[in-house]
Amino acid sequence: MTRIRSLSLACASALLAAAAVSGARPHYTGTLRMAIESTPRTIDPFAAADTAMARQIYPLVFETLVGVNPSGGLRPMLATSWASEPAGWRLRLRRGVRLHDGSPLDAAAVAAVLATHFPEWRITTTGDELTIAAGGAPADVPWALAHRGSVIAVRQASGAWVGTGPFRVDRLEPGRLTLAAHDAHWSGRPFVDTIEIDLGRPRAAQLADLELGRLDLASLQPADVRRAEQRQRRAWTSKPLDLVALVFEPQRAADSGAPLRRTVAAAFDRRAIARVVAQGQAEPATAVLPVWIGGYTLPETSGSVLTRSAVAALPADQRTIVVRVPAGDGVSRAIADRLAVDAQQAGFSILVQVPTGGLAPRADARLVRVPVDVTSPDRALAGVIAALGPRSQLSGLSPRPGTAVEEVARIEAALAERRVLVPIVHLPEITASAPRVEDWAGPLILPDGTWDLANVWLRAAETAPR
């Protein structure tokens, strides 16, 4: 570990030297200003949270023993190594890890946390090592530990949760969450002192705030990337993470309606949506899981579809599909509008319905945007199916933990055959940064959508009004 830190310091010194040569030198100070759309009332890593909190904020505060490597496989986090042994999985904890309250993180504390997450596991500790006997699915243990729900967080007597992440929760006020740098983080202290996060700020407003210098980081819609770049803002894009799909409601999900649903699904021009609506930021989706997670693709059209004359012969109510889109999601609305155009060309009529709180006709389908967990394909698919809820009537197809990827692909093929769930595109997480924001360790946003804010530093000359 000492060697790694020395190596890191050497690299940092080299980069700092390079930056000094170029007139921009990393330094430890400043407040990074950003915003998210959600308005959390508490910081609880185990409570239900929206995508922004779970994907972007909590990883700054809480860490897992094992991380997911975007290139495939797992990577060390709080555990530096793990190995399967006859007695179970043996993990070695990273040394020198301290919780935000300054207390050291030892194996006993980790075992106590894991026992709450996985009560069926039998965990033993030896020094800085843990041995986990998982029973039914031992191969899934590292992936289970890499899941964001398996963060190592300790609840204090005050009720607040403390973790080991590069930032600690300083205060949570109405409309503002403030994170402070964790000086004793195992990978080194973050450059910025604090992160001020405006809560409940829509994405469109975030871009305007970014252009006006009120924010340093802003989440973008795909269509805003071009505009941000034209205004000298850097855009950072994750791998495709969110599944945008059409889910037929139970009254239109009968097996007898499969040909009609397949015809509708075949009418959609996913490439045009990914290329134009998402401005090339999205990937056409033929399967629930993005290719980089699942590792497989499915044909866009599977099974027989109706001819145009057969569609024209259908009763008007069957040719008309009311699609409900989530309110306030401009991307989903734009995609739905395009679906309506494509469907019109195929002889269908899609009526886009945005919930307004009033009475509205019963929707035939809903356009959903579901975050895909960056984990093993089986867990990712199960997570999506769980997120769609029982109304999708897909729960029976959910893979069990540890299911092989080939079986996951087969399940997806079965899903595609029924076309109750029609994948459209996969959207990435996009973040734009102000010119004063620098990240000397690589992209600001990681492939799994999390922010690498520990390595962000702010140009000293850049000041912005609040």
Place this chain on the structure above:
Amino acid sequence: MTLRTRLALLVGALVAVTVVLVTMTVSAGARQSFAALDAGRSSAAIAQFRREFTSEGENVVRHVERLASSDAIRRLAADVDASGRDYAAFVGEAGPLATAEGLDFLDLVAADGTVISSAHWPARFGYRHGWALDAASGNRAAFFQPVEVPQDTALGLVAVRAVQARGSTLYVAGGRQLNRRFLSALTLAPGLRAWLYRNVQPEISRRWLVDAEAIDDAAPLEPLIARVRDTGREAVETVARDEGPETVQAIPLPGRDRALAGVLLVGSSGREQAALVRRIRWIGVLFGGVGIALGFALSFLIAARVTRPVEQLAGAAREIAAGRWDVPVDGIRASGEIGELATAFGTMSRQLVDQRERLVQSERVAAWRELARRLAHELKNPLFPLRVTLDNLRRAKPLPPAEFDEVFDESVDTLTRGIGNLNTVIGRFSDFARMPAPDVSAVSPNTLVEQSLALFRAQLTAPGTPRIDTTVDLDPAAGAVRADGEQLARALQNLILNAIDAMPQGGRLSIRTQRAGDTVRIDVSDSGQGLTDEERGRLFTPYYTTKAHGTGLGLAIVQSVVADHHGKIWVESEPGRGATFHIELPS
């Protein structure tokens, strides 16, 4: 119905008819004037629409040309040309440009007809544009065009311009929507309204009217729209509405290549006309009612003024008819013919009174003369035997006592009878003169008839006398009458005696009583020679008789008795067929 009522109704009816005719005339005139005004208003509105379409079309052309010649579009065209048919980066370009130029529709179309960007339907990128390329090569003026928008088809006034960039062409198709906002921006005269029909489907439906949700009474317009679609010409139709007829003019809106893109419908509501007609009608009814009431009142007053002297004259005539000949008519105020009539009536009544008085006097003189004649006649006849008897006595004085005694006794008998006759004659006259007031009590007419007839029973059945058959028909329901039984019996006896005298050769005497309502009638009939008209006219005149030895007072007494009992007596007779005397007495 009185003359006054008839006159009042007549005048009132004339007033009512006049008012109704005036109201109908005014109403018809107003309706015609309104129809002409409506036609003018509709024509003005259509002319206004045409001007507005022209102006809007020029605006559209100006904006599209300005846009097509702008640096932004030229740069965009160059970028599109350089993009290698990857138009994704330009999908959002049309929106801001349309907003800047105030266009509702704006499509940026590539040379191959692909929609690069659409302001009004951003999701339609990548599909072929239906009309931009064709329109760019034709007329450069704006034209009507159905434009597809999300989940609908709008009617627009559009223009297309081509922008050359290097070797490629970018088409700019922009326009403005003809929608409810456009219609409401036009100031229409009250009572006018306008619709726009979008000719986008083969079938005609009111849902293709602009702002169809707000049109709940457009169903009657569909035949009119169909007519315009079929003929391509203007059409007019009157549509029945609850609030009154509405005249709708339909104007075809030709699109590109003269194809019908839409129909402008301008409706002129008959609501105001109907309201005015109703108002006139109600005013007519109100004034008519007042006029009729006043007319009736006035006519009543006029009729009263006109007919009062007539009624007074009629009353005077009735008085005269009742016997009051001295009724005054000097108080009747009238002028003109009625005045002359009143004056003549007064003169006539005075002359009648004078003539009656003269007649009474002459009749009184005649009666006295008749009385004197009768009295002289009645007294002279008995006196002649008395004077002869006294002459016989005087001549018999020298005769021997035996003869003289015989003559004397005979003369005394003769004198006694003669004096008796004189007494009888004088008694009758005395009875007639001294007719006492009736002593009224309830008496039975049937009983009186039977008692009176009984007095003559012996005379009728005496041997050697002519045979007279008697028939008595008494009504058991005759009841009683309030009468003086003695006087009434004497009257009956006079009638019976009169009937017997009328049948010297015998015959049939019939007496009948009969109740008729509140009266009792006693009829005494004979089968004698009957009476002439002159005899019937003078039958009840005192001292008039057709008999050789009658005093002429019998029937006069009967009439006097009947009159004193407030009854009536009359006779029916024809010569040779007997006579019937009728007495009618109140019960």
